[in-house]
Amino acid sequence: MIANYLRSALRNIAKERLYSVINIGGLAVGLMAAFLILLFVRFELSYDKNWANADQLYRMDTSFLTGPEPKARLRRLSGQLQSAMLSTFPEEIEAATRLRALEPTVRDGDKVSDEFVQWADPDLLKIFQFKVLKGDIGAAFADKSSLAISRTFAENHFGDADPLGRVLNLKIYNLDRDYRIVAVYEDLPRNSELNIPAVALMDEEAFSEPHWLLRNWGSTSVEQYVLLKPGASWSTIQAGMPALLDKFVESRSSNGSAYLAMDGMKFSDYHADFVVLDEMSVMAKMQILIAIAIVLVLVGAINFVNLATAQAIRRTREVALRKVLGAGRPQLIVQFLTESVLITLIAAMLAVVLLEFSLPSFAEFLDAPLKLSYDDGVFWASLVVIVLLVGGLAGFYPAFAISGSRPGRILMANKSSESRGTIILRQVLVTFQFAVSVILIVSTIIIYGQTWFVTNMDPGYDRNNLLVVQGVDRGDMKDKRATLRDKARNLPMARGASMSSETPSDGNNSGGNFGPTPVRDEQINMGEIWIDDAFFDTYKVEIAAGRNFSGANEADEFQDNDDDENPVENRVMLNAFAAEQMGFSSPEAAIGALVYNGTRPLRVIGVAKNARLQDINDPQRAEVYYFTRDRGYNLTVRFGGSPSEVVEAVRKVWMELAPFTPFVFTFVDDAVAEEFEEEVQMSRILTFFSGLAVLIASMGLYGLAAVSAERRTKEIGIRKVLGARVRDIVMMMVWQFSRPVIVANLIAWPVAFFTMSAWLEQYPNRIDSWLMLPACMAAGLAAFLIAWATVAGRAYLVARAKPINALRYE
Known part of the structure; x- marks a missing residue:
């Protein structure tokens, strides 16, 4: 019996080749795309789930509360926090570790390179589990000159x-030490926020300078991880954190x-x-992708349901004849459901094949280790559910509605009929498809426009x-950077050169509290940038008021100012936003004014126009400049001329001055472009x-147009006999399918507008909301053109047929 059902189903699939291709192809592509998305989503949401005691493991962040700007949460915090927490919360904390990432110059004989190395506390091994390939990773924390490295x-x-026993020299800041390799461990998984290519014991003494590296509460220099004891609650630490900061953070005029x-x-x-x-979190982005995956499956399923109901009407006489010949209703129900599920199953198998072919390219594009595992029970269970659900929905109408029809009535009428409810259902589904399509098109236009x-x-x-040459304070170059700058300025292609503590999009975010008075509560957090007198000329930042720093004026140069009783008055420049935040009515009004960093006086000599030297996605930052x-x-x-030529010219100068210090560079336009990689990828x-x-x-839609044209073949023939032109018939059918597209646009436009308006709110600098109107109009026009082209193509073929063939139809 089952074999008979399958043979009958396969015959019908082969007989209706056009509709089978549309059903199977649409479902297969939709399923393939949905599973591509879901594999990526599962990878993104699997980060750091594998650590033991993951439910008790926390990573900390910090925020500066001064100033009117949005309070950014920083991923790193002070190196002083850990000791304060361990003494304050001994009943809650099982283990804690800091991770300080640096890029020291690594020297192995004559080979020199910059490498990413983490310095950590011994509790690192209590919190995280490493797969050791060689040696003893615990030995890396037994002394200050041992190093554990990853396989890569x-x-x-x-x-x-x-590598065991080999010695590498690491040099950065005041640290210049030989490290012996004592262990090799497996690379940490890709789905982890941890990045530890090499690790050594945190050395408080070696990192005592610069002072901000570990000892300054205002410096965000370490990652902090805390493992709670069983039964301990993070809410206890949250509640006690303000008191901890008040106790340990030094402040001249207020609590920490x-x-x-x-x-x-x-x-x-x-x-x-x-x-x-x-900004939009990874979770929010994954929710959007999950919604798109569901939409893709729904659109393919709607095609199947629409065509199944449309075709079912043509099979009423088949059902009537089967009943006359003795077929029972249960048999017909099983027959139709078998056929529907079989089509869905074929589509699902084709989707798996397409997934195998497309997954490597998709994984490479996303730079994610995505793979399809055939022993993945979740994948196969999802596939089975989709096959049964979609197949059942598509076969429901012919299985239960048509199988219950009266054979005598259908055979006497010699025609099939279709209920108004079925027609309305099909129009609703087509409208839904195009509404979703319009929303997706609008979203794509807005995201591209914002980027x-x-x-x-x-x-x-x-x-x-x-051109930015990074890390000129490293190794042998530290004492020669002034010479490097002067030689770079004299290169034939150079148009200017400057030294600075920060450059565009470099991730640095130094800051301090500044205001028009020495009262802490009246000060706000502003950025601090250390520059030379050529900085504004090199970056082509205009001076709004006052003057620039002058290298010929020694009074302009910053002097260390640690004596609170007799503070030295330093000269500074502000950007226009800092002058505004300090209450000055104009840049000119700030010139000559006295402002304060804590209680330390600063004399304003110039105000520069605003320049977004930080992440361009962030709000404009108030900045104070020191010379x-x-x-x-x-x-x-x-520079002018070829980028490669200037790189080689500067590299040559660098190698002459510091041949054993790696040369690292980037271009500012490339660094800025990297900020938008995620948006562009999305x-x-x-x-x-x-x-x-x-x-x-x-x-x-093409399939529905084909069904509609076929059912109206006789009508089209009569219209042609009565003088209708091919164009008239095509326009008639195009208008028939235009109505659901019009309704789809009326539904989609408000949804797209409010959804994308909410999305744009995450950006401090964004396109105007009114631009969504032309985006909606463009998406609507695209939907109409797609519908017209799809329907018109099929209608034209039918309309050109000879009327005599149409009148002989049926």
């Missing part, structure tokens, strides 16, 4: 040779909790939920033709899957 680090430095806040979240939730400001707007907005400086000759960590060279993903949704919807 070992391969990069030593190839196939055994008045301008600092520190909190944490479960490390297993960190990747998905942590946000700096109000273009931010990347092309005026940052307040000229970011073209700027210094020895705090430049980066060299910026403005827009490309959305565009790709939106295109698939529109393609699947168009396939379904």
Whole structure:
């Protein structure tokens, strides 16, 4: 019996080739795309779930509370916090570790490179589990000159040779030490926020200078991880944190909790939920992708349901004949459901094949280790549920409605009929398909528009033709950076050169409390940037009022100012936003005024126009500039001509001065572009899957147009005999299918407007909301063009047929 049902189903699939291709193809593409998304989502939401005691493991963050700007949460915090927490919460904390990431110069004989190394406390091994390949990782924390390295680090430095016992020299800041390799461990999984290519014992003494590295409460320099004891609650630590800050943080005029806040979240939730400001979290992005996956399956399923109901009407006479010949209703129900589920099953198997072919390219594009595992029970269970659900829905109408029809009535009428409810259902489903398509198109347009707007907005400086040489305070170059700058300025292609503590999009975020009075409560947190007298000229930042720093004027240069009783008055420059935040009515009004950093007086000599030297997605930052000759960590060279030529010219100068210190560089426009990699990637993903949704919807519409044209063959023939032109018949059918597209636009536009308006709110710099109106109109026009082209193509073929053939139909 089952074999008979399957043979009958296969015959019907082969007989209705067009509809089978549309059903199977649409479902297969939709399922393939949905599973691509779901594999990526599962990977993104699996971060750091594998650690033992993950429910008790927390990563901390910090916020500065002064100032009117949004309170950004920073991923790092003070190196002083850990000891304060261990003494304050001994009943709650099982273990705690800091991770301080640095890029020391690593020297192995004559080979020199910059490598990413973490310094950590011994509790690291109590909190995180490492798979040790060679040696004893615990020995790395037994003394201050041992190093454990990852498998990749070992391969990069030593190839196939055994690295145990080898010695590497690490040099950064005041640290210049030989480290003996005592262990090799497996690389940490990709789905972890931890990045530890090499690790050594945290050395408080070696990192006593610079002072901000570990000893300053206002410096965000370490990652902090805390493992709670069984039964302990994070809420206890949250409640006690203000008192801890008041006790341990030194403040001249207020409590520590008045301008600092520190909190944490479960490390297993960190990747998905942590946000700096109000930007979209990874979890929110994954929810959008899940919604798109559901939409893709729905669009393919709707095609199937629509075509199944449309075709079912043509099979009423078949059902009537089967009943006359003795078929019972249960047999007919099983027959139709078998056929529907079989089509869905074929589509699902084809989707798996397509998934195998497309997954490597998709994983490479996302830079994620995605793979399809055939022993994955969740995947196969999801596939079975979808097959049964979609197959059951598509076969429901023919199985239960048509199988219950009266054979005598149908055979006497010699025709099939269709209920008004079925027609309305099909129109509703088509409308839903195109409403979703329009929403996706609008979303894609807005995301591309926002990305273009931010990347092309005026940052307040000229970011073209700027080469940044990073880390000029490292190794042998530290005492020669002034010479490096002077030689770079004299290069033929150089148009200027400057030393500074920060450069655009470099991730640095130094700051302090400034205000028009020495009262802490009247001060706000502002950025601090250490520059030389060529900085504004090199970046082409205009001076709004006053003057620039002058290298010929020694009084302009910053002087250390640690005597609170007899503070030295330093000269500073502000940006326009800082002058506004301090209450000055104009940049000119700030010139000559006395402002304060804590209780330390500062004389304003100039105000520069606003320039977004930080993340361009962040709000404009108030900034204070100091003139210094020895705090430049980066060299910026403005150049003309070929970028490769200036790189080689500066590299040559570098190698002459510090041949054993690696040369590291970037271009400012590239650094800024990297800020938007996630947005660009998201827009490309959305565009790709939106295109698939529109393609699947168009396939379904083409099938419906074919069914409608076939059912109206006789009508079309009569119209042609009575003088109707091909164009008239095509326009008639196009209008028939235009009505659901009109309704779809009326539904989609408000939904798209409010959804994308909410999405844009995360950006301090964003396109105007009114631009969504032309985006909606463009998406609506695209939907109409797609529908018209799809329907018109099929209608034209039917309309051109000879009327005599149409009148012989039926």
